[in-house]
Amino acid sequence: MNVQVLSDQVLLNHYLSGDRSAISKLIERHSRRVKDYIHMMVKDCDVADxxxxxxxxxxxxVIDEGRYTDNGKFLSWILRIAHNQVIDHFRAQRQNKSVSEAEAGYDVLGTLKLSERTVEDSMVCEQIExxxxxxxxxxxxxxxxxxxMRYFSGLSFKEIAEQxxxxxxxxxxxxxxxxxxxRRMIKEKNLILS
Structure with missing residues (x-):
């Protein structure tokens, strides 16, 4: 039977029935798209791999545990997992280093335009972050x-829409x-972001 015409669900069923090569075919089918997405997000080949x-x-x-339910969108599902893994990667990075203003997304609110920082300014910026x-x-x-995706990963709205x-x-x-x-939450919590 030609693998190219087998749907993702058929390959999954073959895998669940004991055909271990079926999952390899499924991964191979979607590997380029998933790799490209991850690489576009992290911009580092080794980390992307x-x-x-x-x-x-x-x-x-998830498939082995029987928690995957097919809705005809295996690629969307696997890209969502990839996206979550990328976010986990950035969270881990964030915990290991300080974050610049641009990465923190201050531009979202159009505030914090400081030219020189004092110790007090740095403390205020960390709290704002x-x-x-x-x-x-x-x-x-x-x-x-x-x-x-927009402020922490730097994607354009076109890229966000595609992903x-x-x-x-x-x-x-x-x-x-x-x-x-x-803005509503800032007002409700009486936060001062400057």
């Missing part, structure tokens, strides 16, 4: 994803609502 391996290890584990990151984590998942499988207008709308929600 590690995340790629972690992505498919996690996917196989923690506050902004905490607020971003409170956003609905679709809005949080767009903010992270999340939505239109550019939807990505822009999610960003708009994210900014509205961030």
């Amino acid at each position: 590690d995340i790629f391996q972690e992505t498919f290890i996690k996917a196989v584990r 923690r506050d902004v990151r905490a607020l971003v984590e409170l956003l609905p998942s679709e809005q949080r994803e767009v903010v992270i 999340t499988d939505v239109s550019i207008n939807t990505a822009l709308g999610r960003m708009r609502y994210a900014l509205i929600n961030l």
Whole structure:
């Protein structure tokens, strides 16, 4: 039987029935797209290869545990796992180093335009960074994803739309609502971000 005409679900069924080579064929089918996505996000070949391996290890584990439910969108599902692995990578990096203003996303709110920093300024900036990151984590998942992809990963709205499988207008709308929600939360919590 020709592997190219087998659907992802058929290959998954073959794998679950004991054909261990079927998962290799499935991974091979989608490897280029997943690798390209990861590399575009992390911009480092070695890190991208590690995340790629972690992505498919996690996917196989979920499949083996019977937690994968096919909805005809295996590629979207595997890209979502890859995206989460990339976010985990950036979180781990963030914990190991300080974050610059641009990476922290201060441009989201159009504040903090300091030319020289004193010790006090640095302490204030660190607090603002923690506050902004905490607020971003409170956003609905679709809005949080767009903010992270735009301001922490530096993707264009076109790239965000392609990666999340939505239109550019939807990505822009999610960003708009994210900014509205961030401003509302800042006002409700009486935060001063300057």
